[in-house]
Amino acid sequence: MLRRLILPAAVLLALSTACAATPDAATPAASGVPTVKLGFSAWPGWFPWQVADKKGLFAKNGVKVELKYFDSYTDSLNALATGNIDANSQTLNDTLASVAGGAKETVVLVNDNSTGNDQIIAKEGVKSLADLKGRTVAAEQGTVDHYLLLLALRKAGLSEADVEFQPLPTDAAAAAFVAGRVDAVGVFAPFTTTALKRAGSTTIASSKDFPGAIPDHLVVTADLLGRDPKAVQALVKTWFDTITWIGANRAEAVQIMAERAGVSVADYETYEKGTTIFTLEENRTAFAGELPARAKQISEFLVSSKLVDAAPSLEGLLEPKFVQAVQP
Template sequence: MKRRSLLLGAAGAALLAACGSDTSDAATPGTVTLGFSAWPGWFPWQVAQEKGLFAKNNVTVELKYFDSYTDSLNALATGNLTCNSQTLNDTLSSVSGGSKQTIVLVNDNSTGNDQIIAGPGITSVAGLKGKKVAAEQGTVDHYLLLLALEKAGLTEKDVTFTPLLTDAAAAAFVAGQVDAVGVFAPFTTTALGRSGSTAIATSKDFPGAIPDTLSFQSQFVQDHPDQVQAVVQTWFDTLAWIAANKTEAVSIMAKKGGVSDADYLTYDAGTTIFTKEQNLEAFAAGADAKHLDFQANKIAEFLVSTKLVDAKPPLDGLFEPKFVKAVP
């Protein structure tokens, strides 16, 4: 769940874990601390920083990159970030745990970069019956696995589910310790390194199921709307800069992701970056996969059914489209 880094997980009101990234310092006055981790839809923030686009919008932003995505979720939930790049799934988990958060921007939808990858001899999801499948419990790739199994007429009870952190799951698959794995880019590249492996289901098969968003502390949104607006404006300015300077932008993002420029380009189709118009459609109420409220209700059912949360998280006030609407 995008979202995504060397570790991925659903966070409620868990205590902040110290793991590789310094999140202990509170933001200095007037500074927005923005967390992100290894997912193609979030690397544009690195471009924004390196090209001075936050400053052009008169907002001071301290980017905090997390090797552990889970730590970024915990940091926002415990007030150690102003905002964080995270999946809708994980925001709902945090809200269920009591964290007050507001989603102000949809960065992207996963359209292929989340994958269920199977080993030699398994060519379909139906072929997973009786097999050992690894994924990080409660994450978007666990969610994708359940969606794929349901489509194939199976349930999680038809496989031996092995909960592992995403990097460990990919490593276990490559080592032949499990028959299939649910992972996100760039760990898809790792998993597909196993001879004879193939992606038997991807997020492309389930349009709109995995939205990646920017979630703020709700109180900050109320107290500092101008700064929130400047961050949202910077996002769209950054997308325009990337479109005009793709080669340089790819180099910046690939370097941050620890992959080659060529490998980074292979992720393009699997992450659909949202335009302003797609954002507005997502924020609007609706009864299909294009709309955040529809997806939030489906994801909430998943979280409750898998006992990751005790009760459906409240959705009132979770989505705030006014900042996207104000972008020229």
């Protein structure tokens, strides 16, 4: 369950093999209707797609969807960048990195903001970010948790040069921390649950400390946007229908999402405050001002931190018409 990778351009444009899971329920649709391949991976703000698939909500909106779950978030990003899927849930950071690498992608929906489910977790005795100086810190290189680490270090007057950075896949980073091989780790839910099993460990920084820094989105290829805007509209409408269904059927929905996440219902419930799902009105407000400003800010940070070589073009990055067209 690797998630939310800010990829270097060379990796992003490389071909990769998509790891698709078989959906829990087939999605019926009229014959002759093109299938939209929609990717997602491990993150609480994206598990509602599993509910949409299981409860037949895509079909109710007239769109035939092949829902593809990726164990590796990296694979989902590469699949979208190379056109092997039509749409994917991914962060704004990753989308900007993809565009910087030459991909043609557009944000059409805000799924959520991370408000605590991305965390820097440290061993006993490391009580603050300043205490990380000279310590070994693991995170997946280029992920938004690497990005969060850089933001947190900067806030503390430090840089990556002040720590011994260990680049590890997110699941391996959490395991290394629990085994005592590193002093701190940057991970996202559900891997936060794993990391916090280390006795005496504590969260010393999280996305809650950096409001709006890690927004998550539905992103589509320029090809899908050009050839089938009705399908894009149906995906966006299905998202809001799904959030409504979850609100009315919470127990069943949480069970579906926890099963997809591979955690207990009790553990899944702890993620609620750390991921803030955006309402339709919040989507419209974000597209009107917050998202363009955030895209520029993140782009500048990615360049200054040398996570990308050059700032991506923001032209065509954001398309608000689909959330604007949804009827409440």
